[in-house]
Amino acid sequence: MSGNSFGKLFTVTTFGESHGVALGAIVDGCPPGMPLCEEDLQRDLDRRRPGSSRHTTQRQEPDRVRILSGVFEGKTTGTSIGLLIENTDQRSKDYSKIKDQFRPAHADYTYHHKYGHRDYRGGGRSSARETAMRVAAGAIAKKYLAAQGVQIRGYMSQLGPIKIAFKAWDAVEQNAFFCPDPSRVAELETYMDQLRRDQDSVGAEITVVAEGVPVGLGEPVFDRLDADLAHGLMSINAVKGIEIGAGFGAVSQRGSEHRDEMTPAGFLSNHAGGVLGGISSGQPIVARLALKPTSSITTPGRSIDVHGEPVEVITKGRHDPCVGIRATPIAEAMMAITLLDHWLRQRGQNGEVSVDTPRLTQR
Amino acid sequence: MSGNSFGKLFTVTTFGESHGVALGAIVDGCPPGMPLCEEDLQRDLDRRRPGSSRHTTQRQEPDRVRILSGVFEGKTTGTSIGLLIENTDQRSKDYSKIKDQFRPAHADYTYHHKYGHRDYRGGGRSSARETAMRVAAGAIAKKYLAAQGVQIRGYMSQLGPIKIAFKAWDAVEQNAFFCPDPSRVAELETYMDQLRRDQDSVGAEITVVAEGVPVGLGEPVFDRLDADLAHGLMSINAVKGIEIGAGFGAVSQRGSEHRDEMTPAGFLSNHAGGVLGGISSGQPIVARLALKPTSSITTPGRSIDVHGEPVEVITKGRHDPCVGIRATPIAEAMMAITLLDHWLRQRGQNGEVSVDTPRLTQR
Amino acid sequence: MSGNSFGKLFTVTTFGESHGVALGAIVDGCPPGMPLCEEDLQRDLDRRRPGSSRHTTQRQEPDRVRILSGVFEGKTTGTSIGLLIENTDQRSKDYSKIKDQFRPAHADYTYHHKYGHRDYRGGGRSSARETAMRVAAGAIAKKYLAAQGVQIRGYMSQLGPIKIAFKAWDAVEQNAFFCPDPSRVAELETYMDQLRRDQDSVGAEITVVAEGVPVGLGEPVFDRLDADLAHGLMSINAVKGIEIGAGFGAVSQRGSEHRDEMTPAGFLSNHAGGVLGGISSGQPIVARLALKPTSSITTPGRSIDVHGEPVEVITKGRHDPCVGIRATPIAEAMMAITLLDHWLRQRGQNGEVSVDTPRLTQR
C-alpha cells in the first residue's frame, strides 16, 4: 500500500532520486523457474537510456542494472528480486539558486508543501529518472508474458502537432522516436531541431498494444483491467490523459458503430481496445497516453520562491525537449506489470488463465 | 486488495447484482464524529436514480439506502459503515434466450470466460446498477470534504457530437442532462429523441471539478493523485478515456504554453488540472471522462453464443440510450472517494493537511 | 487495507455493532462455480450461536444469515458475496449509567480515546457479536477447502485450570464445550456452575487443527502462513496468546528433540505444527489460542468515568462467563479464511497447489 509500490501479486516497489546515490526496485511475486539475467533487463533500459540521440537529454548514464537477489543459477526462485542502478553522472553544480525557487509546472511547489523538506537536485524523486526502475521491472514481466505468447509493444503516435499513423512494428526500433513510419522520421527530426532552436518543448502521444492476451484478466468492479492500466500509465511522469480503444472518440460514436460485433472467427472490430466490462476479451489491448511538454525550458517563466516572492525562472541543465520520445519503453513496462499482475490474480481466483478461447481478432 | 474495494485508508467495498436481492457497501476509515444520516446519501442517489426523465432507463428503483452500522446518535463512530439498497424492480422475465448469447460490447463474453458461471440477468455484477453504491459511499466522502471547504461538482461537457461549453454551476441541476448551459438543453432533448427513434445510443463526456483542495494530496510515484483518480474514474462502467487538465490537448502544446506560471497571487492558468508531480497544487482538480455509447440497443447485431455459433442479438429491456446522462454523480463520487482517501493518507504520513498555502487560482 | 478486512485474495470485510441494526460481511475472491447456500453457513453459525446452553449468554439471537449476492442458481459466480444477519434481540434498556463509565478490561476506554464518539450499547463494534460474520465467511472458505480435502476442526483444550487431553473428534460436537473427551464434560459443567455462583468468569484454551493441507502455502518473509494465522487468530476478541505446534514448549526443547525428522513415509513428529520456514509442510497445521476471561462480571470493580472520576462498575446483562466456550467455531473460521487466502496466493504465483507430495504424518 506504499505509494511507491504497484501491483497486488506481482508487486514493484521503487526508490531513488535523480541525483542520489542509486535507483532501486524490489520486484515481488515473480513466478519461480523463469530464466532471467541482467541482459534481459538491460535491453529495455538501453531503449530508454538518456543521451542516445541528439533529441534527448545529454545526461550520460550507462544505467547498468544489477540483480541482487531472487535469481539463482540463472532462474527466478520466486523470492523478491532486488534491482540496483547506480547514478554515475550526477554533475556537481551549484543548486543554491534553484533550491528556493519553484520551477513552473514542476513538482517543486507541491513537494515543498507536501513534505516540507525536499531534495531539489534535478527534481529529486519527482524526476523522470525514476522511471528507469519501472523499465527494469517491466522487463521481467514482459519476459514472463512473452513465454505465454503475450507481446507488448509501443510507438509514438503523435509528436506535438504531427500525427503519425501506424505503419509497421519493424520501423519502430529503427529510429530515435519509436516512430512506426520510416517515411516520417525526417519530418520529426526537423521539427525537433526547430524546437531546440526555439528553446521550447512539446508534448507527445504514445500508443501501447498488447497482443496475445487471453480472455479473463481484470477484477471488477474497481480493479478492472482498464482501470488498473489507467492507474499504471497515468502514474508515469508527464502523462495527462489515457485512452483505451476508441477512447475519447467513443463520445461521438453511436452504439451501433462502437459495439464490436462477433462472429465464430472472432471480433469484427476493436473499439473496446481489448477490454469488456473491465476484463480482457482476447483482442489486442490498446492504450494511448498523452504526455505533456517538459517544463524544463530555457525560455524565462514567471514563478515564486519559497518566501512567496515573484521570481523569473530559467531552467538550464540537460533536459528532454520532448519527454514523450523516451516514454515508449516506460509505457510498455507499466502495461506489462499490470498484465502480469492480473494474470496472477486471475490464476489465483479462477485456477488457470484461459488460453483456448477464440482470439482471432481484427484491429 | 479485493477487486471490489477502492481506497487505502478510506475504503469502499461493494457487492450486488442488477437483478439480485440487494446492493450493498462497506465504507471503512471514515473519520469519527461527523454528522451523517441516510438523507445525506439519498440526495446524490436521487440525482443518479433511474427513471427520472424520459432520456434514461425506465426501470423504477426508489434506491432507498439504509445505514446499518457505523453511525450512532447521528454521528459516525469511525467503525465500518454498512450500506444497503434493496432491489425492488427486478422485473421477472424470460432469460432463456439471452443466457446463452453474448451481447456485443457487453461483459457477457468476458464474464463467461473468466468465471465460467455468471448471473446473466440484466448483466449481473457488470451492470451499471452497481454504481449506486459508489454514489452512496461517495456522498459520505463528499460530506467530509465539504466540511473542509472542498466542493466537488460535475457536468456533461459533450453529448455525442454536441460539445457543451461550461456556463454556470447553477444550471447543471436544472435539467436532466447535468448540462451547464441552459440554452443548450432543448438541443440535447431533440438529439436524444431522434436517437431513440433511431433505436441507437451515443457516448458522452463528463467533466468533474474539485475546488478548494489543499496542496499536498497524492503519493508519488505510483499512487499519484492523478493516477488514483484515473483508476477510480476508469473503473466506472463504460468509461474509455480520462483526462487531467489539458489532457490530450497537452500533446500539441509547447512547454512555454502548457506550464502554469505563478505569481504571489496564485497560478495564472491551470493546464495541469490541479496536479503537479502527482500531488495536488491547490488549484481546482479538473478531470474529464469519455463514456462509450451503451451497447444495449434494439438494432440487431451479430454475435456468437456459448457454443460458438453465430447469432443475431437484439437487446430489449429498459436501457439508457446514453449512459453518460446519469454518470455525473458517479464521477463526482469517485473523485470524492479518491480525494478523501488521499486526504487521510497525507495526514497519516505528514501530520496534517496544509490549508494555508496560496490557492488563489484562475481556471 | 481497511482494518475491517482480512485476507489478500480471499478477502472478508465486516461491519456491525452489538446493538445496531444488523451485522454484515462482503466476501470477495471466492472461486466461482462452488455450490453454496445459506444452510452451508448456518451450520457453523448455529455452533457459535448464543443461548444454546446454560453456560453461555442468554441473549437469544437466531442469527439467520442471508446471502445477498455472488451466488446464482446455487453456485458462486466469483463476484463479491454479500452476507447479512439482522439483530433481533437488542433488548432495550437504560444505558445512561454505563455510557459514561469505562468497564475495566473492556474496550470502552480505548474506543473512547481513539474515536471520541462511540456506540456504548453492548460494546458496540468491540462486542464479540462481531465474530458471527467471521463464522459465516469462514464457512465459505471451509466448504471450498473441504472439497480439496482440507478438514478444519477445533476443540477446547483447557477451561480455566482444567486441562483437557484430546480424545476423539466425535466427542467434540456432543457437548456444549467442544470438549474432545466425553468423560470430562461433567467436570466442566460443575466448574461452570460454581463459577456462575462466584459471579466470576474464566479463560480457556482452544486448539485448531487443519488436516490435509498441501505443501506450499505461505508467503515468506512477512506473510508466512504462521504469521498470517497468528494475525487472524489474535484478532479474535479476548485472545491473548497464539502457539503454532510446540509453541512456548519449544523454548525449553533442544534442537535434537524439536526437529521433526523425516522418512520416505513422512514426518516422524510435528513439533513444527505443520509450518516450516513459514510454509505449510503437508503435516496437520496445529494452532492454540489463549482466551482471557470475559470482563463482564457482576463482581464490582474499580474504574473511572469519562470525566476521570473514580466509579465502581458492575457489569450486568447477558454475558458469557467463559467466552472461550463459543470460540471454537470462530477459530476454525479464521484458520479457514487464512488457509484459503494462501491457497489462492500460492496458485496465483506458482500456478497450482501441490497436492502430490508425501503427506503421511504422525501427530
Place this chain on the structure above:
Amino acid sequence: MSGNSFGKLFTVTTFGESHGVALGAIVDGCPPGMPLCEEDLQRDLDRRRPGSSRHTTQRQEPDRVRILSGVFEGKTTGTSIGLLIENTDQRSKDYSKIKDQFRPAHADYTYHHKYGHRDYRGGGRSSARETAMRVAAGAIAKKYLAAQGVQIRGYMSQLGPIKIAFKAWDAVEQNAFFCPDPSRVAELETYMDQLRRDQDSVGAEITVVAEGVPVGLGEPVFDRLDADLAHGLMSINAVKGIEIGAGFGAVSQRGSEHRDEMTPAGFLSNHAGGVLGGISSGQPIVARLALKPTSSITTPGRSIDVHGEPVEVITKGRHDPCVGIRATPIAEAMMAITLLDHWLRQRGQNGEVSVDTPRLTQR
C-alpha cells in the same frame, strides 16, 4: 501486498538471500523532516550482528548499511528510503551434498515444493540473515517513535529451561544474551558451553516492551494492534508462539483477577499487556516470543532427499546454537515498525494521536 512487505502506511519491503550479493530494503511512508543517518541504523545492526560473541554464529559480517535514497541533507524527505547491506563473508564451499537434501526442521523441504527452484546456499531467503533488514528498518521507526516519547526495549526472559526474571534495563546491554539480570549471566554461559559440547541447540523466550505508547493505536476488528503485533513477531524466523500481557496465563485466570482496574491515577495492573479491544491503552505494550531451537546441529538426523530417498543429515557450518540470543533487536524492530505503522494510521483517520490521556500505569 507483497509477501515481502510489512505495514500499511509505514511499509518495509525486503529482499536478499543468505549467500547472495546483498540484502536490501525499501522503507516507505516515513514522515519527512526527521534527522537520519546510517549510524542511527548501525547501532541496532551491531546489536544483532553475527560473530559478536562465542555463543553466536562465527560468520563475520560487518553488516554496514548504506542509505541510498529518501534522506537529503541529513533529514528524511518523505520519499522511499533505499537500504543496502552487501554480503561479504559468503564462504565459498561445496554445496553439492546439501543441495538435494532436506535438512530436518528447515525450510528446504517447503521451499522446494512451493517454488520448485531454490537457492539452497545457507538457506537462501529462509535464512535468519534476512532479519538484518528488519533491524535496519526498525531503527528508523524506533527513532521516530523515540522522538514522540515511545521507548521500545527487549530482553531474554528464558534460555532453554532457565527462566530469567526481569531486573534492570541497564543490565540488558552489558552481556551477550540481552539478559536483564547480571547475576544470571554466568549460568547462561555455562549452559551454552555445555550445549555446544553436546552438539545441540535450544530455544529461548524474548520479552519486548514498548513504553510511552499513547492511547488509540490499533484498527479493529482485524488489524487490532495485538493482531498486527502477532503477525509481525510471528513472521520472525523460528518464532512458534506469541503472548500479549498475561498471554497463556490468562487461560487459568478469573475475570476478577485478569481485569485491570483503573483509578484516576491510572491502571492498577497490566494483564492486558497494553491493549484493550485491539487498541493501545496507554499502558506498556508487553509481548513475549517463543523461539524454537535452531535445527542446524551436527548431531545426525534422519531425513529424505529430493528423490524421496532416506538420508542422514549433519548440518555443519557456522550456526547459532540458540537463535534466540540475537533475536532481541529483531523483536524490537518488528514492534517498532508495527507501532509506527499504527501511529500513522491513527493519525490518518482520527486526525492526531492522543497524547494527553492518563498513562500512569504500573506493570
